[in-house]
Amino acid sequence: MNQENECPISGLVGFLHLNNIPHYVDFLATVWIAFALLSINLFIDSSLKRVVVSWLCKQAPAEKLRAVDASDFFDNAYLAVVSTVLGALCWTITIAFNDQCTPWSSNHCLESWPNQKALPIQRLYFIVSFQFYLCEVMGTALGSGAALKQDMMVHHAAVMTCMCLGYHFHFLRYGIMWMGLFDISNPLLHFSKMLHALKMIPSTRIYKKTAFISFTSVFFVARVLCPPLSVLKPAMHSVFHLLPVHWAAFFVGSMLFIYGLQVYWxxxxxxVWKKQFPASKAAVMFVPCKSHLS
Incomplete structure (x- = not known):
């Protein structure tokens, strides 16, 4: 039985007016998703966000919670929800629709290429993730939501490039697995930032440290420890046999650059841990060696 017919959203390709075969122009055809997300963000900024920020400031008059901190709290709460939804979707696809391509079994990711089935739900995740990244970039330019710093802008550009290449060359399984692995830490990042924004409220400080430890641990495992075996090894072992040399070199180079950013971060x-918790020596346990990039 054709796997596309088994997918619960097999009508997605027609709904989004995509090509029958994945092609990078699909990202241009669905750019309206990024503008729709941006419009939602702008509406939330001008309505719900103002209400929440005002309410938070009134709830903590003694602590003198600043409006900018309350705004950061709201932005990261919003991103925590969105990243949780995207991460849950990605892991559902990884477990149920990715043909055994998982971070703990990544050797299956490039098997039978280029004849792998491009399931609509896989294409949906690539497209929505790409357009969400684009929305964040446009939001930063317009001053809406949480502003991306320069290193995050570079990261988004590199990831979006890899998304286009992976989608165009039918590395959908592999890309889903990779994004799922990296996405694990995103909700914890934004939850930790939420608590940091409320630093003026004493009752949140005990939770702030726990959240930071959880985020740092998961970030290290998912983005530093696992990628060499789960992400880089299968690509570097196979991609030069599957793609023209120039595309393979560009693809692997982009991946190494993204991984280097994770180590840098x-x-x-x-x-940050050492500055915020100077009395704690727990941070050193996360550092595997002294030769990390700085």
């Missing part, structure tokens, strides 16, 4: 996370 982990070092910065440990530095």
């Amino acid at each position: 982990f070092v910065k996370i440990v530095d």
